[in-house]
Amino acid sequence: MEPLLTQTAERPVRANRTDEPVIVFRNVWLAFDDHVVLRNVSFTLLPGRLKVFLGASGAGKSTILRIILGLLRPDDGEVYVLGHRVDQMSESDLMAVRAHLGMVFQEGALFDSLTVGENVGYRLYEELRVPPDEADARVAEVLGFVGMADYIDRMPAELSGGQRRRVAIARAMITRPRILLYDEPTTGLDPITALTVDDEIIKLRDLEGVSSILVTHQLRDAFYIAEHEAVQTGDRVRFRPVSPERAGNTEFLMLKEGEVAFEGTADELRRTSDPYLRAFLS
Amino acid sequence: MIAPVEWIKSALLEVQEYLRLTGQVARGTVSRPFYVRDLVMQLELIGIGSLTVVVLTGVFTGMVLALQTGLTLDQFGARSVVGRLVSASMVRELGPVLTALMVTGRVGSGIAAEIGSMVVTDQVAALRSLGTDPIRKLVVPRVLAGTIMVPILTVIANGVGMLGGLVISVTQLRVAGSVYWSNVVQGLFMPDIWMGLTKPVIFGFALVSIGCHVGLRTRGGTQGVGRSTTNSVVAASVAILVLDFLITKLLMSLLY
Ligand SMILES: Nc1ncnc2c1ncn2[C@@H]1O[C@H](COP(=O)(O)OP(=O)(O)O)[C@@H](O)[C@H]1O
Numbered sequence A: 001m002e003p004l005l006t007q008t009a010e011r012p013v014r015a016n017r018t019d020e021p022v023i024v025f026r027n028v029w030l031a032f033d034d035h036v037v038l039r040n041v042s043f044t045l046l047p048g049r050l051k052v053f054l055g056a057s058g059a060g061k062s063t064i065l066r067i068i069l070g071l072l073r074p075d076d077g078e079v080y081v082l083g084h085r086v087d088q089m090s091e092s093d094l095m096a097v098r099a100h101l102g103m104v105f106q107e108g109a110l111f112d113s114l115t116v117g118e119n120v121g122y123r124l125y126e127e128l129r130v131p132p133d134e135a136d137a138r139v140a141e142v143l144g145f146v147g148m149a150d151y152i153d154r155m156p157a158e159l160s161g162g163q164r165r166r167v168a169i170a171r172a173m174i175t176r177p178r179i180l181l182y183d184e185p186t187t188g189l190d191p192i193t194a195l196t197v198d199d200e201i202i203k204l205r206d207l208e209g210v211s212s213i214l215v216t217h218q219l220r221d222a223f224y225i226a227e228h229e230a231v232q233t234g235d236r237v238r239f240r241p242v243s244p245e246r247a248g249n250t251e252f253l254m255l256k257e258g259e260v261a262f263e264g265t266a267d268e269l270r271r272t273s274d275p276y277l278r279a280f281l282s
Numbered sequence B: 001m002i003a004p005v006e007w008i009k010s011a012l013l014e015v016q017e018y019l020r021l022t023g024q025v026a027r028g029t030v031s032r033p034f035y036v037r038d039l040v041m042q043l044e045l046i047g048i049g050s051l052t053v054v055v056l057t058g059v060f061t062g063m064v065l066a067l068q069t070g071l072t073l074d075q076f077g078a079r080s081v082v083g084r085l086v087s088a089s090m091v092r093e094l095g096p097v098l099t100a101l102m103v104t105g106r107v108g109s110g111i112a113a114e115i116g117s118m119v120v121t122d123q124v125a126a127l128r129s130l131g132t133d134p135i136r137k138l139v140v141p142r143v144l145a146g147t148i149m150v151p152i153l154t155v156i157a158n159g160v161g162m163l164g165g166l167v168i169s170v171t172q173l174r175v176a177g178s179v180y181w182s183n184v185v186q187g188l189f190m191p192d193i194w195m196g197l198t199k200p201v202i203f204g205f206a207l208v209s210i211g212c213h214v215g216l217r218t219r220g221g222t223q224g225v226g227r228s229t230t231n232s233v234v235a236a237s238v239a240i241l242v243l244d245f246l247i248t249k250l251l252m253s254l255l256y
């Protein structure tokens, strides 16, 4: 495989962006014992786009994210991440692909024994062995981006749910990965706090050009993210209703009992007449 | 009730997974990346953390050994050789076994609980997603620290055990301290020392690797963590007693 490993903290973000898909699922099947979780799932994520995965709990959404990361292997089908086939890759080759992926786990999955700063800088301190000053500066920058700069020395146990999610986002984005995966980042948060998390996701999509998959069953947040965009003027970031030419950057995909039941834009989803989708939307 | 065939199958699967883990640990020990800071932290945690309980175990075991053997030796009028029996039993059997059992309760259970809760809260998956092999980061430092510290703790337990025996010999049995000590030294032969040092190395490796294995296989939320903690103590304790028998048998045929 081509060298994916040549990655440092200051690797240019948008270097060599093409319209090659960043993630491809082709006829993916997965069962745990005799419980079939994914049935013939296919989809494509293009660079710079955001795909929102909807579906009842147990529909297989987290499972798809785990397959993308190579934490789980499908029983059948093909999975490509940045052009590399990950479903048959060895664990050591997977490490190289994971360098380009950031994952925000359900509930955050922050390391209990490390401070906020150590959690966020984990990749720089422990894996890439970036010089400490450089790493500290990047940690401060990223914590500032998610509005958590004052919490750098706190322990995760001292944070609220929303703060934990934002730290988890900061940890996932530390090395400027090309793909971010969010697993229910707003579940269990109050609507106001949820909006602060939604804004981070919009900023990463619109200002950093990250390709992302968002798993959620909070429709409010999903539509807010799909129908808003972030624009930067100087140091200030504003959020406004999305312009028509950028509206297509966010797409919805509905999973129903392990199958893709719908794929389309926010507008198409709002206008759907499918009874299952209508029930889910109401 | 689980059918016996199913039970045997799942037990074999468990053993297979455990052996796979020990293979990965071996590879993680001899190749990079190696997490030195985690090793240092675990050495301290296991060593310092278990010191009090190991010293207490050693002292009281030595004292009770002196009392009991003193009583038996009186029947032969051989009370003065009490030191010989205390040192031989401490070094060959009780020191290694009791230290390992105490460390299992103190540290093995903690390791299973810690790794288990990292599994159920996705922290282990998060490690992998951040490019870290959890075996190298979590298991290798703990197993190495256990394999190094349990022998050291055992030597300490043996030492304070002999001191405990001394106190009882002098105060209760009226055996002179110098007589006690010369018997302690006479009671120890090279093979005893080899046996006394081989056992804790193997016990330390076994109890920590079992704790890690059970922790990594935790399923089912907080309840699962509780189950893993208990299981790790039971499995490691039984393993220590079985290994003790096997090592004794093997070394006796090799060394004596
Ligand atoms: N490790 C596992 N072992 C057995 N079943 C699992 C495992 N992980 C997930 N499942 C099952 O797979 C289904 C999909 O899980 P998941 O992808 O987590 O759903 P969700 O859409 O809520 O994220 C669920 O029914 C779950 O019980």
Ligand SMILES: [Mg+2]
Pocket: A061, A062, A063, A106, A183
């Ligand atoms: Mg889920």
